[in-house]
Amino acid sequence: MPKEVTLYECSHAIVRTDRIKCEKGYNLTGKAADGGIGIRQLARGDTLACEVCQRCPDFDSMGPPIPKEEKGWRRKLSNFGPLA
DSSP: OOOOOOTTTBEEEEEEEEEEETTOOOOOOSOOOOOOHHHHHHHHHHOOOOOHTTTOOTBOOOOOOOGGGSSHHHHHHHGGSSOO
């Protein structure tokens, strides 16, 4: 079974304002009109293993997967009080 690829690893994943998009133009969710996903998933440290990425012919790895404990920042910041 091939390993699961994530947006954390892909050099084509870009953040535009509050959305994560594919610079190659692939729709990451199959639902959103703009093809992106909300940045809150990144902030929570979600897996970000989109179905379309698993079979993407343009996947270009930036390196090894990021360890789970290094993903997201909301949990880390919650130690400092409520988030705005």
